[in-house]
Each structure stands twice: as C-alpha cells, then as structure tokens.
Amino acid sequence: MWKAKREYNKRLQFFKDHEKDIVKIQAFLKANKARDDYRTLTMAKDPPLSVVRKFVHLLEQSALDLQEEQDFTRLREEVVTNIRSNQQMEKDLNMMDIKIGLLVKNRITLQDVVSHNKKMNTKKMKSEMDLTTGDKLGIKGLSKGKRRKLEAYQHLFYLLQTNPSYLAKLIFQMPQNKSTKFMDTVIFTLYNYASNQREEYLLLKLFKTALEEEINSKVDQIQDIVTGNPTVIKMVVSFNRGARGQNTLRQLLAPVVKDIIEDKNLNINTNPVDIYKAWVNQVESATGEASKLPYEVTPEQAMSHEEVRSRLEASSLALRTATDKVLNSIVSSLDNIPYGMRYIAKVLKNSLHEKFPDASEDELMKIVGNLLYYRYMNPAIVAPDGFDIIEMSAGGQLALDQRRNLGSVAKMLQHAAANKLFEGENAHMTPMNIYISQTYEKFRVFFQSACDVPELEEKFNIDEYSDMVTLSKPVIYISIEEIINTHSLLLEHLDAISPDSNDLLHELLQDLGDVPDREALLGEGAVDPSDPNRENTLSHLAKTEVSLTLTSKFELLEGDDKDFKTLMTKTKKLIVDVIRIQVGENLPEILETPSTAPQELEHKKIVERRAVQDAQTPEGLKSSAAVLEDSQLPLEQKKRKILRNLRNLEQAGLCTDANKYQDIINEISKDIRYQRRYRQRRKAELVKLQQTLTALNSKTAFYQDQMNYYDTYIKTCLDNLNRKNSRRSIKLDNKGEEKGSKKWKPQSLKYTAARLHEKGVVLEIEGLQTNQFKNVMFDISPTEEVGDFEVKAKFMGVEMEKVQLHFQDLLQLQYEGVAVMKMFDKAKVNVNLLIFLLNKKFYGK
Numbered sequence: 111m112w113k114a115k116r117e118y119n120k121r122l123q124f125f126k127d128h129e130k131d132i133v134k135i136q137a138f139l140k141a142n143k144a145r146d147d148y149r150t151l152t153m154a155k156d157p158p159l160s161v162v163r164k165f166v167h168l169l170e171q172s173a174l175d176l177q178e179e180q181d182f183t184r185l186r187e188e189v190v191t192n193i194r195s196n197q198q199m200e201k202d203l204n205m206m207d208i209k210i211g212l213l214v215k216n217r218i219t220l221q222d223v224v225s226h227n228k229k230m231n232t233k234k235m236k237s238e239m240d241l242t243t244g245d246k247l248g249i250k251g252l253s254k255g256k257r258r259k260l261e262a263y264q265h266l267f268y269l270l271q272t273n274p275s276y277l278a279k280l281i282f283q284m285p286q287n288k289s290t291k292f293m294d295t296v297i298f299t300l301y302n303y304a305s306n307q308r309e310e311y312l313l314l315k316l317f318k319t320a321l322e323e324e325i326n327s328k329v330d331q332i333q334d335i336v337t338g339n340p341t342v343i344k345m346v347v348s349f350n351r352g353a354r355g356q357n358t359l360r361q362l363l364a365p366v367v368k369d370i371i372e373d374k375n376l377n378i379n380t381n382p383v384d385i386y387k388a389w390v391n392q393v394e395s396a397t398g399e400a401s402k403l404p405y406e407v408t409p410e411q412a413m414s415h416e417e418v419r420s421r422l423e424a425s426s427l428a429l430r431t432a433t434d435k436v437l438n439s440i441v442s443s444l445d446n447i448p449y450g451m452r453y454i455a456k457v458l459k460n461s462l463h464e465k466f467p468d469a470s471e472d473e474l475m476k477i478v479g480n481l482l483y484y485r486y487m488n489p490a491i492v493a494p495d496g497f498d499i500i501e502m503s504a505g506g507q508l509a510l511d512q513r514r515n516l517g518s519v520a521k522m523l524q525h526a527a528a529n530k531l532f533e534g535e536n537a538h539m540t541p542m543n544i545y546i547s548q549t550y551e552k553f554r555v556f557f558q559s560a561c562d563v564p565e566l567e568e569k570f571n572i573d574e575y576s577d578m579v580t581l582s583k584p585v586i587y588i589s590i591e592e593i594i595n596t597h598s599l600l601l602e603h604l605d606a607i608s609p610d611s612n613d614l615l616h617e618l619l620q621d622l623g624d625v626p627d628r629e630a631l632l633g634e635g636a637v638d639p640s641d642p643n644r645e646n647t648l649s650h651l652a653k654t655e656v657s658l659t660l661t662s663k664f665e666l667l668e669g670d671d672k673d674f675k676t677l678m679t680k681t682k683k684l685i686v687d688v689i690r691i692q693v694g695e696n697l698p699e700i701l702e703t704p705s706t707a708p709q710e711l712e713h714k715k716i717v718e719r720r721a722v723q724d725a726q727t728p729e730g731l732k733s734s735a736a737v738l739e740d741s742q743l744p745l746e747q748k749k750r751k752i753l754r755n756l757r758n759l760e761q762a763g764l765c766t767d768a769n770k771y772q773d774i775i776n777e778i779s780k781d782i783r784y785q786r787r788y789r790q791r792r793k794a795e796l797v798k799l800q801q802t803l804t805a806l807n808s809k810t811a812f813y814q815d816q817m818n819y820y821d822t823y824i825k826t827c828l829d830n831l832n833r834k835n836s837r838r839s840i841k842l843d844n845k846g847e848e849k850g851s852k853k854w855k856p857q858s859l860k861y862t863a864a865r866l867h868e869k870g871v872v873l874e875i876e877g878l879q880t881n882q883f884k885n886v887m888f889d890i891s892p893t894e895e896v897g898d899f900e901v902k903a904k905f906m907g908v909e910m911e912k913v914q915l916h917f918q919d920l921l922q923l924q925y926e927g928v929a930v931m932k933m934f935d936k937a938k939v940n941v942n943l944l945i946f947l948l949n950k951k952f953y954g955k
Contacts, residue, residue, distance in 0.1 A: 156772050157779045159689065159696055165782045166686045170720075176727055178792055183585065185799040186305045190587050191655070192806040193303050199813040203820075261661070262621040263593060267586060268660035269618060270596075271300050271309075274316035276607050276615060278323050281341055283603040296596050298349065299588050304450070305802075306795050308584070311570040314450050317346050318457045318566070325461045332466050332473060335458070336480045343454075347485045350451040351497060359490050360499050362446045366439045367494045370432055370519065371512050378425050378432065378518040382538055385421045386412035387929060394942050398950075400870025405929040405940075413538055422538065425518075430545055432515065433522045436491065437549060440483075440523075441556040447482070449563060455481055456561040472529075478557045479527035491520040498809070526550050584660040590631045591652040598625045618663065628652045674762050681755040682778055684740060684748045687713065691745060696770035701753055705745045713745045858891035859951055863937075871947055873930065873938040890915075892952055899948070903934055910934070920945050 151157050151165060270276055277297065284292065297316070304310035320342040329335055335343075351359060370376060379385050390401050404411075412418050455478050462474060490497040494516065495508055508516075522542070525532070526549035532539035563569070600607065600619060608615045628648050641647055685697065691709045694700035705713075720741070740751055756774075759765050765773040863886035866872040875886065889902040899915040911934050923931060923941050933939050 151779055151782065156769075156776060159694070159700075159775055162775055162779050162782070163689045163693070166690055166778065168782050168785055169686055169778075171723075173723070175789070176723075178789075178796065182306070182792060182796055182799070185796065185803060186302060187585070187587060187657075189305050189799055189802050189806065190299075190302050192803065192810065194299075194587075194655075196806060196809055196813065199810070199817070203813060203816050259622070259626075260658075262618065263597075264658050264661050265663040266597075266600075266618045266622065267300060267588075267658055268584070268662050269614060271312055271584065271586075271660060272662075274312070274319040276600075277316055278320035279607045280599060280603055281320055282323060282327065283606050284599070292595070292599070296588070296592050297345070299592060300586055302584075302586060304349075305799065307570050307791060310450065311566055313349075314453055314566055317342055317450075317454055321346075321454065321457055322461050325458075325465055329462075329465065332462060332469050332477065335462065335477055343458075343481060343485060346451065346454045347481070350448045350486065351490065358446050358448055359487065359497065362439060362443045363436070363487070363490055363494070363499050366435045367491065367499055367516065369435060370515055371494075371500065371508065373515075376428055376432065376515050377511055378429050378515045380422060380425050380429060380518055380539060382409045382412035382418055382422060383407060385418050385425075386415065389415075389417055389421070390929070391942050394870075394940075395946060398943075398946055400940065400943060409535070409538060426539075426542060429518055429522060430542070432519050433526075433549070436519055436523060437526070437552060440487065441552055444556065444559055447560060449569065451482065451486060452560045452563045453566070453569075455557070456563055459561050472554075475554050475557045476528050478561060479553055482557060482560055483527040483553065484524055488520050488524055491523070492517050501812075522546075523549070527553050586658050586660060587655050588658060589653050589655050590628060591649075593631065593656075594625060594628065594652070597622065601625060614663075621663075674759065674764060677755055677758060678764060678774075678777070680740065681752060681759065682774060682781065684752050684755070685774065686778060687716070687741070688745065688748055688752065690716070696772075697775065698767065698770055701749050705749075710745050717742060858889055861888050861890075862886060863888060869943060869947065870940055871943045873940060875938075876936045890948075901933065903937075917945075917948060920948075 151161055154161075277300075281292070297313075301309045301313040301316075304313045321340070324340050324342055325335070328338070328340075379388065386407055387405075390403055390405070394401050413422075458481060459474050459478050462469065462477060490499050492513075494500045524530075526546050529547065529550040531543045531546055597619075600615070604616070604619065610616075628651070632648075632651055632654075638644070689697075689700060691713045692700045692703065692705060694703060740748065743751065756765065756767075756771060759774075760767065765771050863872050863875060863878075863883035864880075866888060867880065867883050872883070872888075875883065878886070885906050887904040887907075889904070891900045891902075892898070893900055899917065900912055901915050902912040903910045913934060915933075920931075920941060929941055931939050931941050
C-alpha cells in the first residue's frame with residue numbers, strides 16, 4: 111500500500127513538473143485527430159456519422175457571420191450605385207467635352223454649354239426610393255396588391271438572372287443599338303456588376319450562352335466574328351476593361367505607356383506623306399517663306415526625298431523598340447488578364463472550332479487575338495487617357511506627337527496579333543514584315559495560354575452551392591424605368607424567347623399582367639397633375655432606383671412538402687439539431703433511441719440561444735420561414751418529424767434506409783465543407799469590394815475635379831464674354847474726367863493679292879492671271895469675338911465678297927495636316943503661311 115502511494119506521488123510530481131509539455135502534446139494530438147477527421151469528412155465517399163457530428167456546429171451562424179454578411183450587403187450596394195453614378199457622370203462629361211470643343215470652334219453658343227453644365231451639376235440620382243411613407247406609395251407600398259406586384263417582379267428577375275437562355279435570346283431580338291443599351295443598363299444591373307462570385311458566375315454563364323447563340327445563328331464564315339461587331343463581345347470587353355472600377359489593364363499597360371508618353375525624344379511617324387508635310391511645314395514655319403516643293407505628293411514621291419527616307423528609317427527603329435516594350439509587358443502578364451475575359455476567349459475558340467471543324471489552329475488564334483488584343487487592349491494603348499491607364503489632370507490632354515507614337519505602336523501590335531503583313535499602300539513598311547511574323551509567334555503562344563482556364567463550375571465551386579449556408583438572398587438595385595422596359599421587351603418578344611406556353615416565364619408574366627405605367631410603380635400622386643413639367647418630372651423620377659430581393663417562386667414554398675428540395679433542406683436542419691445532442695453509430699439508431707431529460711434541456715438552450723440571435727438578425731438575412739417552421743420543436747418531436755420526412759424522401763428516391771440514410775449524411779457533409787469555403791470566400795470578397803469601392807471613389811473624385819474644371823472654364827468664358835461686350839476706349843479731359851466713349855475699333859490689314867502671293871499666302875485665284883493680282887485687295891479685320899476675323903475682297907475697287915475666318919479652324923486644319931485651303935471658293939491659300947501672317951500681325955508672334 112505504502113509502495114503504491116509512493117509510486118502515485120512520484121507520477122503526480124512528474125505530471126506537475128512537465129505539465130506544460132503534456133498540454134502541448136495533448137493539443138498536438140487533438141489537432142492531428144481533428145485534421146484527420148476533417149480529411150475524412152472531405153475525402154471519404156461516405157463519411158461516418160461520428161465524424162460529421164464533430165463538425166455540424168460549423169453550420170450555425172455566428173454573430174461574426176451576420177456582421178460580415180451585413181458588411182458585404184452594404185458594400186455591394188455602395189459599389190453598384192457608385193458604378194451607375196460614375197457611368198452617368200462619364201456620359202455627362204463626354205458630352206461636355208464635345209460642347210466645349212464646339213464652343214472653341216464657335217459652332218454653338220456659350221449658353222448651350224452653360225445649360226448642360228447646370229444639368230450636370232443638378233443631376234443627383236437617389237440610390238433608393240423613399241416610397242414607404244405618406245400617400246404616394248409605389249411598388250414598395252404595404253398594400254396586399256402592391257406587395258404581390260413587388261413579389262412578382264422579384265420572381266421574374268430571379269428567373270432571368272438564373273436562367274441565361276431568356277436574356278441571351280432577347281438580345282438577338284432587338285436592333286443592335288437597342289440591345290447594347292439594354293445590356294449596358296439592365297443586364298449589368300441584374301448581376302450587380304458581378305460584385306460577388308455567384309453573380310460573376312451567372313453573368314459569365316449569360317455571356318457564354320449569348321456568344322454561342324450568336325455563333326450558331328449569325329456566323330456563316332469564321333471571319334464574320336471579326337468583321338461584324340457582336341453585342342456580346344462588346345459587352346464582355348467593356349465590362350472587363352473596368353466597369354467595376356478594377357482596371358487590370360492599368361497594371362498591365364501603365365508602366366510601358368508612361369515610358370512612351372514621357373520620352374521627349376520619341377517621334378514615330380511611318381507615313382511618308384505625313385513625314386513630307388511635317389518637313390515642309392517645319393521649313394516654312396521657320397523661314398516664313400514659301401517652300402518650292404509641291405504641297406500634295408504621293409507616298410512614292412515623298413519617298414524620293416532622302417530626308418523623308420532618313421526620317422522614316424529612324425521612326426521604324428524607334429517603333430520596333432517601343433513595340434517590344436509593350437509586347438513584353440503583355441505576354442509576361444497573363445495572370446493580369448481577368449478570368450472572365452480569358453474564359454470568353456476559350457468559349458469563342460471552342461464554339462468556332464465546333465462550327466468550323468476544318469479551321470486551322472492559326473485561324474482560331476487570330477480570332478482569339480482579335481478579342482484579347484484588338485478589342486480589349488488596343489483602344490487602351492491608343493487612348494490611355496480615355497481608359498484610365500494614365501492619370502490626367504482636369505482639362506489636361508496628350509500632345510499630338512504622344513498620340514501618334516501610341517497609335518503607331520498599337521497599329522504594329524494589331525498587325526502582329528493578326529499576322530497581317532504590310533503591302534499595297536503600306537509597301538514602304540515591308541521591311542517590318544519579318545518583325546511582324548516574329549511578334550505574331552510570341553502573341554500566338556500567349557493567346558493559346560490565355561484560353562487555358564477552368565470551366566465556370568470548377569472556378570466557382572458552383573456545384574456545391576447550398577441553400578443552407580446562404581444567409582442573404584440576392585438583391586439588385588434597379589430603376590423603375592428599367593423594370594418597365596424589361597417587362598415590355600419580354601412581352602414584345604415572348605414567342606421568340608419562350609415558344610413553350612407552359613414555360614415558367616409565361617406563368618410569371620401572367621402573374622404580372624400588362625406593363626404598368628411609371629406612375630403605377632411610383633405611386634398615385636407622385637407627380638402633381640397640374641405640374642406644367644409633369645412629363646419631365648415623371649421621366650426624372652422613373653430613373654430612381656429600388657432594391658429588389660430576388661426569390662424563386664418555385665422553391666421553398668411554405669408548408670408544401672411536395673417540394674422535395676424544400677423538404678430535403680428542412681430535414682437536414684432537423685437532423686443537424688438532433689445529432690448535435692445525441693450520439694450513435696448511424697441515423698436510424700439515433701432516431702430510435704429516446705432522448706434523456708438532460709439532452710432535452712441542452713437542446714432547449716440551443717433553440718433559445720438561436721431565437722435570441724434570430725430576433726436581432728436583420729430581415730434580409732433571416733432564413734426562410736418554410737425552413738425554420740419546425741426549429742422550435744422539442745427533440746423527440748423533431749425526431750418523429752424526421753422519420754416522416756425520410757419516408758417521403760425515400761419514396762421520391764432521394765435517400766434509402768438500406769444504407770442507413772447515408773445519402774443525407776453525405777449532403778450534410780457537403781454543406782459543412784461549403785460553409786467553410788463560403789466563409790473564406792466572403793472574407794476575400796469583402797476585401798475585394800473594399801478595394802473596388804476605394805477605386806470607384808477615386809474615380810468619382812477625378813470626375814468631380816473635371817466637373818469643377820469645366821465649371822471654372824465656363825465661368826471664365828462668361829466673364830470674358832461680358833468684358834468683351836462692354837469693352838470701351840475711354841478718353842479723359844485735362845481735368846481727368848471722362849470726356850466721352852465710343853466702341854473700340856480694331857485695326858485691319860490691307861494687302862493686294864499680288865503682295866500676298868509674294869509672301870506665299872495666296873497661291874492662285876481661279877479665273878485670274880498672276881499679273882492681275884494687283885487689282886485684287888484683301889482686307890483682314892479682327893472682330894470683337896476673340897480669334898474671329900472678317901476678310902473682304904475687292905476687285906478693281908468693287909467689293910466682291912466677305913467671309914468669316916475662325917483662327918481655331920485654321921489651327922485645326924494645320925493639326926490635320928491640310929496645307930492648302932480655299933477662300934471665297936476661288937482663292938487657294940497656304941494654311942501654314944496664313945497662320946504665320948496672323949500670328950505676326952495680331953498676336954505678336
């Protein structure tokens with residue numbers, strides 16, 4: 111006895127001395143066991159119930175889950191509404207660019223620009239309609255009829271979102287200009303600009319379906335896909351260039367494009383006629399004397415000059431160097447091409463191969479190159495300022511030389527991507543053909559690799575999607591106008607979209623009835639009937655957005671146990687609650703073993719804790735009432751309910767008692783695995799959404815700067831206009847007081863045509879010999895409009911005609927390389943030397 115006690119004390123002391131080590135070893139063994147169990151859960155064909163039981167607690171939604179889901183929903187709403195707002199600002203700014211450009215050239219009045227600017231500054235679209243108070247309740251009203259209408263639209267848009275064939279067919283029923291607008295607005299709205307993986311999967315599925323439909327129905331020859339302009343291809347490219355504010359092209363192209371722009375010594379010009387004209391312009395502008403060389407030449411005539419050949423050779427060398435930089439950046443950055451872009455390239459290649467099995471790999475790769483290089487990358491190289499590749503200050507723009515350099519590189523890469531050699535009118539570029547072929551080989555490898563991507567289901571794990579773990583239902587943010595347009599288009603093209611009258615789409619459209627007018631969805635009295643601008647007000651209000659929580663009419667129907675998907679979901683939830691409390695070898699054993707009082711108490715605590723959390727859960731994140739209706743039952747009643755449900759599911763062939771209902775245990779195992787992956791994915795998507803929002807906010811700030819710049823520019827123009835209109839020449843008497851005032855009279859220039867001919871300004875006058883030029887007098891007078899001149903012509907002292915001359919127009923002609931223009935429809939004038947004369951006489955240059 112004493113010996114045993116001493117041995118016990120020794121062991122006890124040993125444990126005390128090594129307690130920390132023992133805890134570590136135990137933790138290590140437990141972790142190993144947990145890893146082995148999880149491996150069994152994920153790898154085993156039929157994971158044992160004892161293993162599944164250890165992980166069912168992961169199916170419970172924690173407070174962190176709810177918080178992350180709320181954050182995700184909020185961020186996604188901000189991203190989608192921000193994208194839509196930015197798109198509208200971009201359209202407004204583009205229109206303002208055009209209006210200011212025309213203003214500079216005096217084609218429209220300043221008041222038109224001011225009017226558009228006011229509209230631009232006041233156009234603030236609300237992200238959500240406030241239709242929940244007062245009498246003006248619209249689609250969000252609380253009456254039964256309005257609620258039914260809302261639900262019917264939610265069912266309709268859910269079906270459209272999850273079944274791409276309807277929209278794919280609808281796209282081809284409309285003229286291309288209309289379908290593009292529809293795709294730009296409704297389609298991207300319906301998929302929330304692919305702001306999460308589920309919606310990206312569904313959007314790409316739509317693109318795939320629509321592209322296959324286009325190739326099957328409209329492409330008769332393989333080249334049609336290049337020469338035509340498929341709506342789907344346009345949308346895929348536009349979307350992947352940065353509709354979500356994630357401009358991957360910027361990472362790929364920005365460094366090399368900046369190198370080209372910032373290289374002050376780079377001057378690429380491969381057009382012999384342009385090189386010739388630039389050379390002549392340079393000589394005339396420097397000397398102020400007319401060149402003896404002709405102004406209009408053919409490429410062959412231009413190439414006959416040593417100076418032109420020398421400049422062309424230098425340009426070609428610089429072009430190869432710059433092109434290599436861009437090419438190397440592209441082919442080494444495969445991972446920067448968005449998955450969606452590469453996947454559609456793969457669909458394009460496979461669909462064309464299926465339709466044209468005799469087409470060579472080379473032909474297919476050129477088509478892929480047309481998509482990936484020419485349509486996707488080329489415009490961003492030609493106009494990096496227009497595609498957010500480089501940052502420009504408000505009002506800033508690239509110089510003509512910079513644009514030409516970029517355009518030359520883009521053209522070279524375009525030829526290489528299609529392996530199109532120079533010939534014919536580009537014969538002077540034939541020395542570059544070897545380079546073109548070498549570059550194509552590099553591109554070809556790149557295009558083949560780009561098509562090597564997994565299928566959608568593998569990429570997004572979509573096969574394991576489970577209703578059990580999806581907290582929030584899909585929500586879209588759509589305008590009243592878009593709802594009405596979609597409804598109207600579906601009815602108009604229903605026979606083509608869905609010829610089967612028993613199809614689900616027909617049932618949903620019957621639920622909705624006729625297309626409602628705007629006021630029906632906005633709410634009666636939303637606009638005062640006596641409002642003189644009633645139509646404009648309605649149009650403006652119809653652009654207001656509502657949120658629709660998308661639900662399927664045909665799933666999770668309350669109390670309908672014939673819906674086996676619902677029944678399976680409900681049964682799995684009940685089984686999870688039971689096996690958390692009771693242990694057993696298999697499901698029948700657990701269900702047949704009566705629960706003890708302590709087990710009932712433990713189960714009750716879980717149910718109560720869940721009820722407290724559910725009460726605090728926002729409405730949009732609560733599980734379906736049909737799924738939760740049995741969650742409050744005591745343990746024994748749940749088991750009886752499970753047994754009844756199992757019999758129904760067995761009759762439907764969804765499980766069997768023969769394998770102890772292992773099929774359902776396997777389904778629960780899948781749910782656990784998906785839940786874990788869903789949590790990891792949600793964390794990653796939260797980070798991605800935050801980055802997207804930051805990028806979008808930056809873009810919004812840039813657009814705001816542009817608007818402020820335009821605002822200041824217009825105010826300055828107005829100020830100058832006011833000062834110009836009140837410009838006076840004031841004289842004071844000897845007492846310093848104003849003596850009188852009269853309008854300022856600008857000085858004019860008077861030249862005979864002979865003198866202007868000597869200066870090289872006037873080249874010829876139709877119907878007059880050179881010796882008669884002394885009888886023609888030109889009178890050039892600046893008007894009160896800055897940059898505008900009035901030119902009068904007199905012959906033998908008799909006033910013949912007068913024309914308005916806009917200095918801005920002359921600069922535009924010079925910019926476009928036009929050397930000679932006509933005046934009075936008779937006189938041919940040297941543009942360069944006329945600008946030289948006006949600069950010298952009126953602007954002190």
